[in-house]
Amino acid sequence: MRTNGTGTQGSVDRRGLLKLVGGSTAALGLTAAGCGGGSGSDGGTVTIRYAWWGSDDRAKRINQTIELFEKKHPKIKVKTDFQPYLDFWKKFNTQASGGNPPDVFQNAVGFLRKYDAKNVLLDLGGQVEAGNLRMDGFRAGLDTFGEVDGRLLGVPVGSNSMALVIDEKVFGKAGITPRPGWTWEEFHAALAKIRDTQGRAGDSGMYGVMYLYDLHLRQHGKAFFTPKGLGFTEADLTDWWTKALQGVRAGTYSDPKKVSQVKPKAALSAGLSACEFTWDNFTIRYTSEGKSEYGLAPVPTTDGKRTGQYLGSLMLSASKRTKHPEEVARFIDFMVHDPEVATIMGYDRGVPATTAQYEAFKPTDPVNKKIAAYEQQLVDSGVLEQITPHPAGADIAEAAFLRIAEEMALGKSSVAEAVRQFFSESKTALGS
Amino acid sequence: MTPVQTPTAAALPTGDAAGPGPGRGGAAEERSGPGARRRARRENLAGYLFMSPWIAGFALLTAGPMIASLYFAFTDYNLFDAPRWIGLKNFTDMFADPRWRHSVDVTLWYVVVGTPLKLAAALAVALLLNQKRRGQGFYRAAFYAPSLIGASVSIAVVWRAIFSDDAIVDRAQRSLLGMDVGGWIGDPDWIVYSLIALTMWQFGAPMVIFLAGLKQVPRELYEAAEVDGAGPWRRFWNITLPMISPVLFFNVLLETIHSFQIFGSAYILGGQAGGTCGPADATLVYTCYLYVQGFENSRMGFASAMAWMLLLAVGLVTAVLFWSQKRWVHYEEAAR
Incomplete structure (x- = not known):
């Protein structure tokens, strides 16, 4: 700084500076205040916040549906936000705990009771009565899928089912044609045949997939979850994982070391296995990820009939703290019923949940056709059952199941240790 | 800082x-x-x-x-409900939790193996760069560069690719050593070494400090030693090392504390998949587990208790290091 001998110049400068500092602090305060007003109404126009998880492709489709919605509802503006699955829930959890969740968001069954218990979810029943949200015209009993104790906490957008996704080329070359009602013995014989003739593991390693173990348990009259906790015993799991370890050692399941390295690619699309138990709409992802052709096969059974399958679905939920429940209800109504939305979204979030949307989008590409045919066949053959409610903390138990199964398969813990660890962690997570 | x-x-x-x-x-x-x-x-x-x-x-x-x-740290707090006072339960739970003990093991292994290796690399390069040679300025910049980018997410992603099955490291290991581990990233026993390698590669910061220390060592000492017939090894051991021991102490202290706090590279190298860190939790370092408990399992009370436990541990290690310096750190003033 230049000093001019009198000393006054300097202090004026400093005073000027102080003003500047004060001014910018005020400006900062204003900006902060501006950021705080995320959702609100302005001159009759209402802004709602909508958040979901998914890929860029899904984001593109959703943004198109929002444009369509805003055109038809000029008084409602929609602000969007999306992340990949895991990041979405971390962000949502933080926002919800801070009392600032999005007005409407994508939800899944594993989180329904969790956030209901935390008082985050709005009962949309009132909006149904007010006529802002129609709950008729849903397929295969999906209208009650998002209900907890008679309250409507989520509205299904598209159904999907656990399935056996297969590498059709490898199955063809091995000469295996899975038929409905095939048994686990036949399934394991097929895996061994693929290992022996095709030089790769039969299955990616199904022992850590919670939703598949759920089907297996259902075939025995149990289920993974009860509304309060776990629906199986330590002896059940010991049996399941002991057989799994034998499969890993025998090479009928993929080498878990290799599976963990190809992440985020799936073992099936990376060519490490010939089939994988997962949601039927994942066939779309595997087709874009992998080099082969992928299709859907029936889930093996214990008694030759019962697969234990049910339709699952992503949902749209509203937050209890929203200032605009009516607009949110109209938004959800539009997203699940409008036929044009269906033509934009395709089967990205599963087969559309309402008949109106189901009729509006008829797939032309082979993969989407396979998915539609698979779900139609599930409905026609009458194997579909009802999903058991997932208790609060189910998401954490599911993650622990996958992780501990992997540790066991990698030989880092014995089956007995793994089972003990899983039951101990689940007890903490489910509070039972 | x-x-x-x-x-x-x-x-x-x-x-x-x-x-x-x-x-x-x-x-x-x-x-x-x-x-x-x-x-x-x-x-x-x-x-x-x-x-x-x-x-x-x-x-x-x-x-x-x-x-x-x-x-x-003394409450049960899930972010939604008001924190509930539970006394020391978080701490007793911690010691009873096999996953917590595992994360401590991983972290200690990383600190004890990784820190000396990184400092050795830094000192070795600093010694090379301390010689009078053309273009040293360029080499200094070049060797420092990795530590500017090494902590970034993208480098951890690249590292993951380099050390995967059938990638460059795996192939070299197979053809040069005849050893096939099928990629370090997927192997619970090997992945921690790729993490240590990533840390070693970022030796730039301690290297610069070592270099500054080396420049302070008076030339006359070496000349006198050379006249007395001391070889290069002896000169390093009896002159260089004692003369730079304050700098060495500073680096040991700083790098040890840093190593205890490692998070980003371990989290990304391990691959993010629903509350895990590496195959069979092999890169589940302490802060990763803290993050999993706090942000994925919503156990903020437990995570806070873990954070304070880490602070205590790092404080203890720092105290031990300070106490030990009497024995091996040589200050010029004290010698006079």
């Missing part, structure tokens, strides 16, 4: 008052009495105002949350 900033910021107003030139500080105050005192007060005020962003930041972003987390 905070302790380094503190004295600088605190020194601001006094430095200003003691500064030269008319209209400033003590000299002016003696000359013209109360008016100048008022001015001095105003200058102090200005000083504090200039500090205020830092003070506010420290109070709101560091001190406040720290006090809050100390309280949460």
